[in-house]
Amino acid sequence: MAQVLEFKLPDLGEGLTEAEIVRWLVEVGDVVAVDQPVVEVETAKAMVDVPCPYSGVVTARFGAEGTELPVGAPLLTVAVGEPADGGPAAAAGPAESGGARGRTPATEGSGNVLVGYGTAEAPARRRRVRPPQAAPAPPAPPAASAAPAAPATNGQVRTAEPAAARTRAPGAVDGPVPVISPLVRRLARQNGLDLREMTGSGPDGLILRADVEYALRAAAAQGRPGAAAGEPGPRTDRASGPAPGAESPGVTRVPLKGIRGTVADKLSRSRAEIPDATCWVDADATELMRTRAAMNAAGGPKVSVIALLARICTAALARFPELNSSVNTGAREIVRYADVHLGFAAQTDRGLVVPVVRDAHTRDAESLTAEFARLTGAARSGTLTPAELTGGTFTLNNYGVFGVDGSTPIINHPEAAMLGIGRIVPRPWVHEGELAVRQVVQLSLTFDHRVCDGGTAGGFLRYVADCVEQPAVLLRTL
Template identity: 45%
Template sequence: MSEPRVFLLPDLGEGLTEAELVAWHVAVGDEIAVDQPIAEVETAKSAVEVPSPYAGIVTELHGQPGETLDVGKPLISVTPLSTGVAADDAAPAPSPAHPVVEPNETELAEAKPADAVAETYREEEKAGSGNVLIGYGTPGGHSQARRTRARKSSVTVAERTGSTAPELSKEDDLTLLRTRVPGKLGAVISPLVRRMAREHGVDLGDISGSGDSGLIMRRDVEAALRTTAPAQVPEAKPAETRPLESEAAAASQEAQAANGVDARTGLPIAARTPVRGVRKAVAANMARSRSEIPEATVWVDVDATALMELRGGLKANGAEVPGLLAFIARFVTAGLKKYPELNTRIETAEDRSQEIVAFDGVNLGIAAQTDRGLVVPSVRAAEKLTARELDAEIRRLTDVARQGKATPTELGSGTFTLNNYGVFGVDGSAAIINHPEVAILGVGRIIDKPWVVNGELAVRKVTELTLTFDHRVCDGGTAAGFLRFVADAIENPTSLLADI
């Protein structure tokens, strides 16, 4: 029977180092095909369905839903199906003079036609469709292929089932020495077991391993948790003496008992929520923006009555009418053409010298609130699109973002961000710049306000525009000029919308 192939979690975009396993689409024992979706994972960018590069029978799933997996760690093990008599004829048993070499899992090696086993493996790799995720792919005709079977090693590693560890470099040996079981030279604790012990406060030095050479397994940590759990959670009173209370109140008390009491406030802790996925990415990016960018904010109230009347007239004629955000996006791209300083990025070299990088084009980011958090997909080459085309692309991007299906390219290629926080019923906000961009324009709600028109008081449709900008790339005069340009376009929209 063929040895299982272990598929490692690939880099799903822009150097991400981890992903949360949301759900499995397959189970142990299932027969799967090449490029069949096997799992859904959530990264800091989006939710992604991961396809399998192998066909065969699922022998092991390396992770549980809700678990965070590191890129490059095992995701699934698949045993290839038997290729039948033809395959046996094509791949005779190796002779002692031509032993089969098991390549390292990160090794890139050219297939040798003289080696029947290597040739068979290359042909199997060619069977893929060519669909590629960053970090792996089905070769589809390249002379080099990523090998996934590991060389044998004398080091015993926890939680490996039927496969051996890859050869270790000197640096790897030093790392493993730090994770060996005290007093047991040959026993190495797996990262999964170490993480479980760390998260639950279990001292591995107090545990006797049940694996080979005293290796500490997952079951040993779980057993230690079971022995300490009764001391952490107070025993419930007998049912007949417990006072009457709602199930919700009982659950709340149990949660508070499990989470403990906050030392600073003295209040029971109701819940602990890990910061991960999109929330983790947003937090890191916003913290970096505030720590690196000397920002300033300017704002202005705008009479949007003319724009509202223009849309109303188009609707009355039965035409397909873009949304208000699409019109404003059209004005923004025109404004950035006149004030290109706000469509740049600052790059810092290793010697701390800095450059302002300007772009020939605008990738307009649209801030979108989703169930997973705030994401900013971008309309590529937005300056080339009409208001109707912008409207269609904005709707498409916000839809895929809310479904968690936006690609890393769509989420990470913006040069300027437009944020419509008016949908939340607020007038203004000093937004944080979406690093590494240098400016963000916010649009508040449009409401009726008293406004002076030709010396007389009137009720007009008024909104507030807020521009936050990086003071390193321009001064207030440039920022105010851009903001005034967009405001004037909203108040007199026909001058810029001849091509809608």
């Protein structure tokens, strides 16, 4: 007799608590093998294929493409084991070959690791608290009754959901209120919102961050404190239309979620915590461009401009290690790093990401060029792993690719500095006492004023500019 097992969205690591379904890779009725990818999801850090720990026949899928699910929510169910009639599940034999493993794939998982997590069952501590049986949630609206097993957590579905479906009478919950993370509970507490008056839109009434934020927006729209936010307020969305006296029909609301939401949170934290300052300088990059042309004319792999600037940057950090650091505000100490893990800003269709080149200080120009190309390709295809997006100690921001000369970038928290690079363009420049047309670039350094003073920051930027203007200066430190 076949046994039907439920596969839930696993813990994706790196503090990620939810993911959006981008594309299903299997259909109901398909035969799947152990470790076969069954769904492509987008987290706040990357796109990943989620492998199934069971082999058998897919009997159900939960969540349409575009739906956002919390960790622990059901993804699909699989009928495992050989049915008595030798039906479709028996076709999974090749995936179950190998002795004992073929008889127990449903309970053991493969143990393989993909992007920081395996297909083994998630630890018990990640399981969510279910509401007490004595306090059932109010009936779901008719649109949701057709598929009760699929949690309606997509941003668009939530905003179109009537507020009455998201609130309950005061005192309806006597036990712990189930929330997706402690951050949600803290957000509600800081704004005076009573979670007992809410019914979450997640599985089994799980209260998501979007539920709390919606209740707070509704309260703000009516000019009331968050404690009374359980009642609906005027709002505009595609499902219900604008309320009387609300904003104009042309307003569009775009949920801050996924990569864009993570970037928004990180930039806000950087601005709130880091007392940053910016200095900049114009540099004559003519000799740097000639040096690159000579290197590429000599044969072998081509060297990119960003790789040369990265090599200059690592040499500058060796002279000014104060900038390769971070601040531990809790311990009130500066943490300096011996290794340079160099991040670089990369614009993608899904938003801004910062891949990290590990041990950049040990790489030459050719190695840096190859690694920049690899990580840029992975960023554009959405296949960067969380490990490739974390752990940076210093960041390069080449905003010159957008055709602009200067910028005051926001530091990539928790780092202490970021070097900005403008476009390299022909400009009038006084060279050897005469006016000439030279290739000029503007360099800017935004730094955390807690880790160093202006003299250190200026010395770092001046050394970078000197190496750009006279690449031979770099040879002194190689």
